[in-house]
Amino acid sequence: MSLRHGVLGMLTSGPASGYDLLKRFEQSLANVWSATQSQLYGELAKMADESLVEVAAQGPRGRKEYAITQRGRDELQHWMTEVDPDPPRRSAMLLRVFFLNLIPPDQAVAYLRRQADLAAHQHAELAAIGESLRDESDEETFYGRIALEWGLRASTLVQEWAAWAETQVKNATRADT
Amino acid sequence: MSLRHGVLGMLTSGPASGYDLLKRFEQSLANVWSATQSQLYGELAKMADESLVEVAAQGPRGRKEYAITQRGRDELQHWMTEVDPDPPRRSAMLLRVFFLNLIPPDQAVAYLRRQADLAAHQHAELAAIGESLRDESDEETFYGRIALEWGLRASTLVQEWAAWAETQVKNATRADT
DNA sequence: TTAAACATGTAACATGTTACATGATTAG
DNA sequence: CTAATCATGTAACATGTTACATGTTTAA
Missing domain, CATH: 1.10.287 (Helix Hairpins)
Incomplete structure (x- = not known):
């Protein structure tokens, strides 16, 4: 369940669309946590359902800017400080x-x-x-x-x-x- | 698709049942390639369909001993020498x-x-x-x-x-x- | 006789990949 | 005008996890 935490972390530096997030995952997070376009859109929808993020603005071409909510911040905080990272199980x-x-x-x-x-x-x-x-x-x-x-x-x-x-x-x- | 190669590799030291394989994965391969019981039985069935392994003997309690076939050995050889391992994409x-x-x-x-x-x-x-x-x-x-x-x-x-x-x-x- | 070990199988669900489908806007 | 970029969404499939279901054999 770390994809969502990657997304939440990215959103702490400001609202972003699925498309923006994809670019950021490809650029800076590529070597640390990879994600596909398909995964990102799906996860954003689920996270919006659970109120971890919300659509803060709409733009041209159906662009939806997501922003992290307080619940999202709480969840991220919890994950950062209280959950031990799973070690990689496969090489x-x-x-x-x-x-x-x-x-x-x-x-x-x-x-x-x-x-x-x-x-x-x-x-x-x-x-x-x-x-x-x-x-x-x-x-x-x-x-x-x-x-x-x-x-x-x-x-x-x-x-x-x-x-x-x-x-x-x-x-x-x-x-x- | 490396679970199957792990299984094939294990079977090169002799026939084994799904149960045997589970123990071996837990003991020696645990830190390198983890697999659940559920996965192993499923994968063995698929591999038998594709003739990479075959049921070599039956034992008590419905025990099925699988053996690697020549096709299985060829596949394993190919994977070992000609396919670059995927680097881990997530930490x-x-x-x-x-x-x-x-x-x-x-x-x-x-x-x-x-x-x-x-x-x-x-x-x-x-x-x-x-x-x-x-x-x-x-x-x-x-x-x-x-x-x-x-x-x-x-x-x-x-x-x-x-x-x-x-x-x-x-x-x-x-x-x- | 009963607990542990042996032994297989499947269902439900989560996660991840690839490919397809569609369309709007911008820059040259 | 047209190619690149922006933008979202979904379907099909592969892989992986957890839990349930069932029954046999062995050793204490």
Whole structure:
């Protein structure tokens, strides 16, 4: 149920339409909580039903600007301070690692290198976002930078871990023969 | 569509029933790919329809032992070597970080400390699993250990990052006044 | 004899993805 | 005038969770 909290959080910086929200999810939240257009419109309707948001204004092309209500603020507050985040329960990358014994060691090594490469690319992308934030000063982006730092460290971790794993596989292979 | 690949991977070490598979998912795969009983029975039925697995034997209490077929092995091989794993698209923990500006700095710090604590607990649990694997020798557990090492490093990362973030928040707060 | 473990299956519901359908407004 | 952007909505389908329903076998 975190999509709604993402929406509520976005609405704290001002009213927005479903369309606006989609852009914001794609831009700033893409790496943290993805959402599709379809999901957003559906969730906004449900949240309006439950009075967590309300239609504050209408615009051209049937545009509906939603604003967060007090109930919405309360719900967001509660979620922020009293609900522990669920840890991620699934990693497609690690699931494959579990079954790497099913392919020859050289292919396992290729898999690990590929993961390191993907992580390097991700690191570069995140670093670019960091660069683009260079001018923008604090307040608005402060915690965005904190989250960004997590991403930077996580992608470095994958690269280091994959390199370590590669040496493990090679040692084991040599010891085998 | 990775549940089915998890099942296929499990079945490479021999035939198993839905019940067996559930235990194995709970024990060894819990941190990597979770699955419920309901999901497993449903997926096994679908996979049998598609000839990726077959009922190899029946046992007491209506027990059905499924075995992987050649088609299943081919599918698994393809997934392992030719399909890039999807990166995780959602982190409830980081989503909250994005909105930490909505709560007072001392509460934001409390949030970060809580995440560090949770990560420390997770690290301890994983270390215990590592200990329990101490006796068990290679082959079977080799790549499990590699995956475990990822978990250990990831939980350390969260602790270090949270500590760093805490200093950032404190510096910013002091500079503010 | 009775509790725990074994064993399967399904219904209801929540969440998430892709594709389709429709139309208004703006900028070049 | 016409392409891009703005804007909403829904249908179909896939995936995932919780709860219910049912019955057998084994071990204490």
